[in-house]
Amino acid sequence: MQDRKNQKGYGRGKVCPILKASVAYTWPERVQVPHAVQFSLIDLLPHYGIIQKDHIAMVLKGFLDGGNEADSTRYDVVALASIYGTLDQWKQPQRDWKTVLKKHGAPWLHTTDAVSLVAEPFTKANGWDVLRRDAFISDCVTVIDNHIARPRTKSEPDGRDGLLPYVLTVVLDDFVRARTSNPEVPRTAEEICATQTLFRCLQWGEYRGAELHHPFFYHLVYDQGEKFMGHVLDRKHNKKAKKHLAMMERVTVTETDMRHTPALQMADLFAWCISHKKSKHRYAWQNRILAYSKWIDDWLEYNQLVKIIPGVSDLVKSWNLPPRKPTR
Secondary structure, three states: OOOOOHHHOOOOOOOOOOOOHHHHHHHHOOOOOOOOOOOOOHHHHEEEEOOOOOHHOOOEEEEEEEOOOOOOOOOOEOOOOOOEEEEEHHHHHHHHHHHHHHHOOHHHHHHHHHHHOOOOOOOOOHOOOOHHHHHHHHHHHHHHHHEEOOOOOOOOOOEEEOOOEEEEEHHHHHEEEEEEEHHOOOHHHHHHHHHHHHHHHHHHHHHHOHHHOOEEEEEEEEOOOOOOHHHHHHHHOOHHHHOOHHHHHHHHEEEEEHHHHHHHHHHHHHHHHHHOOOHHHOOHHHHHHOOHHHHHHHEEEHHHHEEEEHHHHHHHOOOOOOOOOOOO
């Protein structure tokens, strides 16, 4: 674990992580129904037309989708999955994903609905069964396999640059217990998911920006109707917070319908696979995603949740952010 003096989250211009360093630091240094309209990246990019064209590639675009709600009376865990890449890195995966949708006659992928085979459009009445569903999701995983960043290993010493996924999962019973034990733990599990994931995005972008000698702009796209985005917007629009988080001036945040956005469907697949990794039954396509767990998965239980970086709680309280209903 990285100690406090080495944490990059301290000081003006740096985003403050809540929890201590986690496994994401081990990523390498280089690393038959109608079809729904699938939005292009430019459609979702507020910077377009403002940033000079030769700087468009310097936009790091992240797509974030949650798994479950932060309610320990209903769910065991809550997860937030994110995938980051430059505009150039996103172009081909988006095309390939649309090709898979067309091949299998699916308007979109929503993993929970597809697994259930009872929710529209993945119903028996629409011609879906286990074999068709698994073939469809397996092809979706192949798209991910073809474009994801890979760490340096003995078999692949140079690694591979590409899209960077990251999934943060909070075990909800452990979160409630940690909050009882340590009053500095945030009131909501969504806040931990949102701020830790934001930190990973900015950390990755600042490293790559330093390599390329040009700062990144960041555009984060959340699935609509989820609570994670609100915690990021609180920090972006709060005057006191902005004095400590100067990098937020280069961050824009929006939300859209995941059914029309291939990148959010990818994030949804990661969120489902990781949040169900302890299930007794695993699908073959799920195991292919879980093969990346060592590098992309932060699974937070009591011992991680109770350890808050000293001073961060007081700093956040000084910003007087809007109160949130505590996770139960």
